[in-house]
Amino acid sequence: MMSKGKKHTVAIVDDHSLFAGSLEKLINTFPDFEVLFHAKNGQELQNILAEKNADPEIILLDINMPVMNGFETAEWLSENHSRIKIMALSMEDDEHIILKMLRRGARGYLLKDIHPEILNTALHELIDKGYYHSEKVSETLLNSLSSDEEGILLNFKENELTFIELACSEMTYKEIAEIMKLSPKTIDGYRQDLFKRLKLKNRVGLVIFALKKNLIKL
Numbered sequence: 001m002m003s004k005g006k007k008h009t010v011a012i013v014d015d016h017s018l019f020a021g022s023l024e025k026l027i028n029t030f031p032d033f034e035v036l037f038h039a040k041n042g043q044e045l046q047n048i049l050a051e052k053n054a055d056p057e058i059i060l061l062d063i064n065m066p067v068m069n070g071f072e073t074a075e076w077l078s079e080n081h082s083r084i085k086i087m088a089l090s091m092e093d094d095e096h097i098i099l100k101m102l103r104r105g106a107r108g109y110l111l112k113d114i115h116p117e118i119l120n121t122a123l124h125e126l127i128d129k130g131y132y133h134s135e136k137v138s139e140t141l142l143n144s145l146s147s148d149e150e151g152i153l154l155n156f157k158e159n160e161l162t163f164i165e166l167a168c169s170e171m172t173y174k175e176i177a178e179i180m181k182l183s184p185k186t187i188d189g190y191r192q193d194l195f196k197r198l199k200l201k202n203r204v205g206l207v208i209f210a211l212k213k214n215l216i217k218l
Helices: 017-025 042-051 070-080 095-103 116-129 139-145 158-167 173-180 184-198 205-213
Strands: 008-013 033-039 056-060 085-090 106-111
Touching: 008 017, 008 042, 008 116, 008 184, 017 033, 017 116, 033 042, 042 070, 056 070, 056 116, 070 095, 070 205, 085 095, 085 116, 085 184, 095 106, 106 116, 158 173, 158 184, 158 205, 173 184
Parallel strands: 008 033, 008 056, 056 085, 085 106
Antiparallel strands: none
């Protein structure tokens, strides 16, 4: 629990100075958070972290940046500053991009036009629960992740575990079917059944579930 008067620390990595400045002002209005610094790309972030004695708790990380983009930066942070929680930022709700960022260590994903109240909630959930992903993860899933009443749900068959591992990659469902030597129809059946049992909406939710339950490793 955070001590009285102390705020959780955030850094922003985004090459759009106007957006980053507005985001910093917004976050600094939240009672429990403060922005430590803003970097324009991953290389500048590396330089700043090398100079500072303490890491921020959260980094809001843009994906499309010059010099060192979000994918490269997330991978570097996961290897060198694993305690920092990464929240990816993007203009587009692209499932392929989200999966790619999650595989590189991002703990959540936000659209840049997010409502301020949702951003505040997202930052709190990232601190308290370790993960956040807006509408991609239902409230039911978020609640179930913190409970121990999932014995039946986690009783996966071997093929289901294989499917989960492959679905958490950047492969298409067609490629997964070819690797597992199963028909696309069978793979679609696995997908629909798992999403229903785990109360998920899509692959992004499955990745977060698998990470939380240590079914896959980054």
